[in-house]
Amino acid sequence: MAVNLKINNIDITVPEGTTVLEAARSINIDIPTLCYLKDVNEIGSCRMCVVEIKGQRALQAACVYPVSEGMEVLTNTKTVRDTRKINLELILSNHERKCLTCIRNQDCELQKLSTDLGVLDIRFDGENSHYEVDMLSSSIVRNPNKCILCRRCISVCKNIQTVSVIDANERGFNTIIGSAFNMPLVDTPCTNCGQCIVVCPVGALHEKDDTDKIWELLADNKKHVLVQTAPAVRVALGEEFGMPIGTRVTGKMVTALKLMGFDGVFDTDTAADFTIMEEGTEFLNRLKSGKNLPLITSCSPGWVKFCEHNFPDFLDNLSTAKSPHQMFGAIMKSYYAEKKGIDPADIAVISVMPCTAKKFESKREELAATGHPDVDAVITTRELGRMIKQAGIDFTKVEDSEFDAPFGEASGAGVIFGATGGVMEAALRTVADILTGEDLQHIDYTAVRGLDGIKEATVEIAGTKVHVAVASGLGNARKLLEKVRSGEQQYHFIEIMGCPGGCITGGGQPIVDAKTMMDIDVKAARAAAIYAEDKSMTYRKSHENPIVKKLYKEYFGKPCGHLSHNLLHTHYVKRENY
Template sequence: MHHVDPNVDVNLKINNIPVTVKGGTTIVEAASKVGIKIPTLCHHPDLPVRATCRICVVEVKGQKRFKTACNTMVEEGNEIYTNTKAVREARKTILELILADHPMDCLKCIRNTNCELQDLANEYNIKEIPFTPTAEVLPIEANNPSIVRDMSKCIKCGRCVEACQAVQDVYAINTANRSHEFTITTAYGKDLSESTCTYCGQCIAVCPVGALYEKDDTGRVWEALDNKELHVVVQTAPAIRVALGEAFGMDPGSVTTGKMVAALRRLGFDKVFDTNFTADLTIIEEGNELLQRITEGGTLPMMTSCSPGWINYIEKFYPELLPNVSSCKSPQQMFGALAKTFYAEKSGISAANIFSVSIMPCTAKKYECTRPEMNSSGYQDVDVVLTTRELARMIEEAGINFNNLAEEEYDAPFGLSSGAAVIFGASGGVMEAALRTVYEVVTGEVLQDVEFTAVRGYTGIREAEVDLAGTKVRIAVTSSLKNAKTLMEQIKKGESNYHFIEIMACPGGCIGGGGQPFRATAAIKANRAAGVYEIDSSQELRQSHKNPSITEIYEQFLEKPLGHKSHELLHTHYTPRKI
């Protein structure tokens, strides 16, 4: 019988190299300890193991058949061989079988040079495919603002299914059919727009090939930039600056704010603004909304509204809890509304001639900006949303040497922001930012330590209690929709005693968004989060209410938090959309 004790040492040999690991270690993990790489394809370290592509087969002495290294745990005395003729031949055959069913139009594929299948074909020296080509040309599904599905490129590894089900508990897509018709699909093959899909894009983030990608809007942005009539402004979300560098070979978590600003100017944007400014604004509005709900007996717990994947989720799955969601628009949409009102007025440019672009780590943001209610300026407030990946592609296409750019500063009036704003990019950041402000507003005292580390992190549901001048405020923070579901069920059952809950649709928050550079893992996301906190801690200004630009905009334009103008421009409503 097979028992796995993580406290017991297991001694084995891999390719005759002795190695000692803890019980419960897989062959892939044990091999990497001694510098042996075993190829994987359907396996992703953050997802449940499927063991279906079979590319990771190895020989285990005494076993008639190969073992898959991704899921097989090492046992005492194992003698494992990863590089025998039999293993190499089987892997190559498996790869050839996959490729025989793949269109192999790599040059025009979105994942060209960044494709896990292409990498393997290269590593295994594939020169010709001995099998009959079976790849079918299937229609590309792009009937929604966010996600494109090109199933002719799908290798049926199922990672997207795990992301949609095991991570997000959304079940918009699943396997269906069998044998060669085996596929990944929505129910009854409907468009994603008619499914439970929240456009979070986590399926894209884990796809090893070019079967899933964001709806490419770079063409529309180029067109706007080339149009002399238009004044093109851009905003950048907090999580972009710590991930964009990956697309140019930098280490995950590298802070590239200044280079990014410079690159955007070189692309031709007339003004480069920061979403962080409206993140600070969100804190003022949302903080006041929370206090109002607590003091005036409003619906509690109040829940954050920055994450459009999360908003899509609650509208589809828990519409009865929509009154709990803060009426604050997301920072992106607050920015959009202000760009075509306040900024238009201030700069004397007609809103009709302002083209507003936002760079987001997110595919759901592409949908958010098309919501019919997001037109407080009288126009679509945000015209186009680009993901981090799309921005990287534009920078490449423009021939900008990103790594060598000198750092530049954001433009006024939406350029100044606090450290509280940048941490919006990581799970727990909105909560921490809110506490930094609410505490001082309520108690009138100066907060000695602005860091609320209890709410930071990647996994599970984090909770804390904060004493606000005698009122104990209970808070919870989580990311991923599966965790959100747990909290929603608590509320439905009347078992939730929180006042304020922060929810981000993507694991880890926006640093792990569906629009971020490919090949992210939990470890890479942790680096990105570290980058965000590094920016925060290096800043003098770390509280939203202390941002002088925020004070100014209330004085010049908005008048007061939750006031009439705020209500018009910065707040929104939601629509039940039970599927």
């Protein structure tokens, strides 16, 4: 039903259930927000979005106030402006205002509000909270001194991811967002997904910065430093330089990495093709034997750790294939090292990932196939953006260039790993060709595309009906697996990505502020860029990739063979929750 109301004396008609904030945005009236984040946190607690509503005694929070027939709203009166400013000043009075040295400098919702609302002086200078910064996690840093208690991180961790390792502790002035018994994140079942970081409006949560380590490696003449970039990075990195969401910057990214001085700029998509060969073969083997079905993908390290904590009874269902960037590292320190005649100890493999959990993954002891860690350091898309700036590279203006051969050649199947449903589609493209023995032309498995949290499909391949499911976001993964656990649903193959939407909206991706989130569907924009990249590729199936063919012929023999078992596969462990 439609509702008629007036905002600032402008007549407007909106659907029932719309909030005052949404109604105002639809006619380009800005109402400042801080704790509000569309679809994540709508609790009306920060009081930045207060408005006057005729007939109401007190100011109301626009983000949670539903419209009603005949309502008259004023968003720009003196009372409203003064109240918002005082509320903001009170928040700022207990905020560690070290903006110049803050990781979120110029990318901070609090800082922007302070400018927009004209706060030029801190009038309330009282007691300040002082807490220890939690730096023990290999992925996430928590600095409660910058926290403004908006609770967006709690909401995403608890309601969307169902990981629930942080909550509000204590009360009043002593309130602090933290884990149980204020223990460091590393001692909790945190999955390192980093969704808390991308929803944080300020600098209270950020990735463990590994950029210095990489500059040091690049400065070390004895080291042969290789870099690989995940598919999702190229459709988001441009945002760090003010480019529109969904811009593909693959060529510029490669040029920038070359200018930074890496000895080889390679593509994780290539490694994703190897993952498909191994995982696809594993799937065919399990389909034949009927053992350990459904096969569940293991590319997402946030999901893998979640599984180890919460679904240990499914560990045998996880694909033993390593995630693409770990496979890549293992190949670099074995095949590539041999070919180049370089001691693997002198090779450093750097991964640029849309993911904070990859930092933790790369430090897993079992992921060191050659006796050296497969991957030496992981940086996020955001960290790469910072490094490019530090290097003085004018990113938007650099020419495009190609990845280095031979590990820059990838198929479209490798590219779509970046979006939810992509690994499933990539695997089906290869599995279908193998089962039918044909070069199938119909390869767009649109049933597993799209941004729904849980997708199901039945695909008929060579007379076999294959039941598949795709989940993104750990809350959806939990829902799906509980159905499988209870026997309510049965599948042959399940893809799970830890972050809602898949890697394109991973915890290491550029941060999108709350206002932009209201206007743009970030997942859809970045996913569209991923599928456009897939369409543009010469090869669209992993097994067609020439370097994949060459390595299986010359080196590995066959997928899931002895050598690939040693280099490209791993195992998992049950983890206690506390």
